[in-house]
Amino acid sequence: MSPTPEKAARADAARAHAGGRAAAGDPGSARAVAALTVENLEVIYDQVILVLRGLSLEVPAGEIVALLGSNGAGKSTTLKAIAGLLPTEHGEITDGSVRLDGQDITRMDAAARVRRGLALVMEGRRVFVHLTVHENLVAGGYTRGARAGYERVYEFLPVLAGLRSRVAGYLSGGEQQMLAIGRALMSDPRLLLLDEPSLGLAPRLVDEVFGVIQRLNTELGLTALLVEQNARRALAVAHRGYVMEAGRIVLEGAAADLADNPDVKEFYLGLGDAGARRRYRDVKHYKRRKRWL
Ligand SMILES: Nc1ncnc2c1ncn2[C@@H]1O[C@H](COP(=O)(O)OP(=O)(O)OP(=O)(O)O)[C@@H](O)[C@H]1O
Ligand SMILES: [Mg+2]
DSSP states (O other): OOOHHHHHHHHHHHHHHHHHHHHTSOTTOOSOOOSEEEEEEEEEETTTEEEEEEEEEEEOTTOEEEEEEOTTSSHHHHHHHHHTOGGGGTEEEEEEEEEETTEEOTTOOHHHHHHTTEEEEOTTOOOOTTSBHHHHHHHHTGGGGGGOOHHHHHHHOHHHHTTTTSBGGGSOHHHHHHHHHHHHHTTOOSEEEEEOTTTTOOHHHHHHHHHHHHHHHHTTOOEEEEEOSOHHHHHHHOSEEEEEETTEEEEEEEHHHHHHOHHHHHHTSSOOSOSSOOOHHHHOOOOOOOTTO
C-alpha cells in the first residue's frame, strides 16, 4: 500500500512514541501503548448540557485517525477535552479518561499537555491577526522558550518563510491555516489534533492542506487525530477512522473500509442513492461498543 519511506517514517514515529515507557512496559501485553486513548468520556457544559456520552477512541502511534460526524455531534468538544481546553468554555469532563502515551492526563491543565507533546489546531484557523507570521510562530513556541525551532517550521512549510514579516490578519485563508499548523508545530508535538483544517478553503487550498497533513505524518512522523467534514479527503489520508453522532462513536474501522461503507457513503460522502439526508440512528441502531464496558 504505502511506499517504503512512508512505512519507515511510521515505524520511526511508533518507536519515538513508544519511548522508554512502552519498551519497559508490560512484557505480557502484545499491544503497543496507543499514543492517545480516550475511554468512556463524558463531557458536560455549564453543568447541565451533556455533550459527550461515553466516547471511546484510540489513536495508534504513527497513524492519522479521522474523526467524522455531522454538525453538533461533539467533534470539537472531543478535541478540546483531549487538549484540556474545556474549562475556558465552562465545560467539564465528568467521567472517563484521556491517556497520552499511556499516561493519564484527564485532570492535567492544557499547558502541561502541550509540554507532554500534544498540540491542537483549533477550528477557524485562529492566528494572532495583529502579529506578523514570525511573531505568531514565536508565540506558538513559548512553551519551549528560547529553543523554539521556527527554522524547522519554515523548512517544513516554506510558504510561511516567504510570508514571515507579513501581518497575519491580511493573509489568505489557506495561508492562515498553514500558519495555524505552523504555530502548533512550534511546541514540537508528537500528537497533533486538527479541527476541520480544510473548512471554507477553495479546492486548490484544500489539496494543499491535506498534502501538508499527510507530510506531517510521513516526513515528521507525527501522529494525528483529524476532525473533518470533508470525509472523502480525510479518509484518503487517514489510516483509521471513527464516525460519531450525538456524543458517541457509532462506527469505526480502517479508513478504506469506512470509505467503502454504504452508510458512510450515503451520509458523509454524498454518494447514496436515497435523496433525503438522514441521520445514522434513523436507519440503523449501532450497539455501543463493548470494548471498554
Ligand atoms: N461552550 C459551550 N457551551 C454549551 N454548549 C456547547 C458549547 N460548545 C459546544 N456546545 C454544544 O455541544 C454540542 C457539540 O458541539 P461541538 O462544537 O463539539 O460539535 P461539532 O461536532 O464540532 O460540530 P461542528 O461540525 O458544527 O463543528 C453542540 O450541541 C453545541 O451546541
Ligand atoms: Mg466543530
